[in-house]
Amino acid sequence: MADLNTLLRWAIENSDKDKLHNEAAHAKDGGMQLKYKPAAPGQEPSKHNATLHKDDQGVSPASTPGPATPKEEKSELTTDIIDLILGKPDSATMKEKMEYATNPENDTESRVEALDDFEMLIEMIDNANNMTALKLWEPLFSLLQSDSPEIVRHALWIIGTAVQNNLKAQASFFFQDGFNKVLDAIEKNASAPATRQKGAYALSNALKYWPLASMWLSANNNRGYDALKAGVTDSAPPVRRKYAFLVGNLVMQAGTKYEGDMALPDDVKAQLVDKITAQGGKDGDLLKGLEDNGVFSALIEGMKMPDDNDVEFEENAIRALANAAEKGGLSAQEKTEAKSIWNKWDQEGQKERGFEGADAQQVTKALS
Secondary structure, eight states: OOOHHHHHHHHHHTSOHHHHHHHHHHHHHOOOOOOOOOOOTTSOOOSOOOOOOTTOSSOOGGGSOOTTOOOOSOOOOOHHHHHHHHOOOHHHHHHHHHHHHTOTTSOHHHHHHHHHHHHHHTTSHHHHHHHHHTTOHHHHHHGGGOSOHHHHHHHHHHHHHHTTTOHHHHHHHHHTTHHHHHHHHHHHTTTOHHHHHHHHHHHHHHHTTOTTHHHHHHHHHHHHHHHHHHHHTOSSHHHHHHHHHHHHHHHHHTTOOOOGGGSOOHHHHHHHHHHHHTTTOOOOOHHHHHHHTTHHHHHHHHHTOOSOOOHHHHHHHHHHHHHHHHTTOSOHHHHHHHHHHHHHTHHHHHHHTTOOTHHHHHHHHHHO
């Protein structure tokens, strides 16, 4: 089977080369095309056999290729022609989009559009992993300091997508102190709930099955645990839901043995451990860390907030608490309070929150 270069050359050599060159130039700078269309058999040649740009210099109809003009034997494969046929490489597009988004002279709407395009590209895991080689993490993190909540929100969205189920991207994120940078952005945008919600999305994906989660949460005087407590009692329901879901994920991964594809290479792990130890991070039991730092108590307080009947938040919260209770992570007082809330819902209320049958029985047993 012919390789890609052979097929590409065959396509070029069996195409109208003048047309390809002109279309590539047109795509590149928006100029008009110079076209020639020969007469069909049995028809008179057109009297208007060329279209010229009014500003063209040194071009006349006499120099326009006609029926008798011989075609060149071979055409060079220029970058413009290859891009026209195959499309621009994702790496080049990613760099262009980030360069545009980080330019403060561009208007906010256009910069956000560029970030939307970038986010779609890094949904592919290979593109997300290439961010390190392309040096795109640094400019992305710089956007977290923008005065525009919309720019910050989209930067957080990209971070969350890049690290989702991607150990390599997670390592790059933590190597470059991304965890603290995201926390800084969340705190700076205290009056922008939509931005805080994307911050929770970024944190959730960064910490999901991250082997060193307990160390990062405990670093800098338990800054990560404090962020979780603030999140589950946030004044905005969508933000609370994200954080309750995040706490539930942390409970589920507590006690996980990170082996095989889930494990960091020894040299990478050693460097990361040194980095976070310098910030006061401690390697400990994740479930105990959540309990000792009051995250479960804060989750219960969030369920008592009187603003509305947020069934999605309550479902996420009670699942996290029930799973923690099953693993022995709740105090007697916390288990009593969670059980009281669960029983108050009765069977209909439990069903409204997504619990019925064996699922409901499991929660009842865990909180008994």
